[in-house]
Amino acid sequence: MYRQRAMLGCTLRRLPLLALLVCACTRDANDVGLEARGADGYTKTLAPELLGRDDALVAYAVDDRPLADGEGPLRLVIPGSQGLSVRQLVRLSRP
Numbered sequence: 001m002y003r004q005r006a007m008l009g010c011t012l013r014r015l016p017l018l019a020l021l022v023c024a025c026t027r028d029a030n031d032v033g034l035e036a037r038g039a040d041g042y043t044k045t046l047a048p049e050l051l052g053r054d055d056a057l058v059a060y061a062v063d064d065r066p067l068a069d070g071e072g073p074l075r076l077v078i079p080g081s082q083g084l085s086v087r088q089l090v091r092l093s094r095p
Helices: 017-023
Strands: 003-007 010-016 034-038 043-046 057-062 075-077 089-093
Touching: 010 017, 017 057, 075 089
Parallel strands: none
Antiparallel strands: 003 010, 010 057, 034 043, 034 089, 057 075
16 A cells, blocks of 8 residues: 655655554554664654654655665655654654
8 A cells, every 4th residue: 555645846655643653553653652763773762643644754765766775665754844854764662
């Protein structure tokens, strides 16, 4: 399952973050938030109110091509929230 969304002049293939959390049975994440970690160790804590946003997503392709090595294979994107985009996403966990 994927959805496409045009952003910043490109089309992302992505999964909505909320759908991913429901599939992973982490329904209580909306109560405590999540921590997102990139392969480089960059870590951001996501407040509960961000997790249910329709535009919060996990991207896996851009313009029908896999994300570039420095960007993927997965990237957490929360538009309009500076600093909350996590490249090379390797882990989502409770803080």
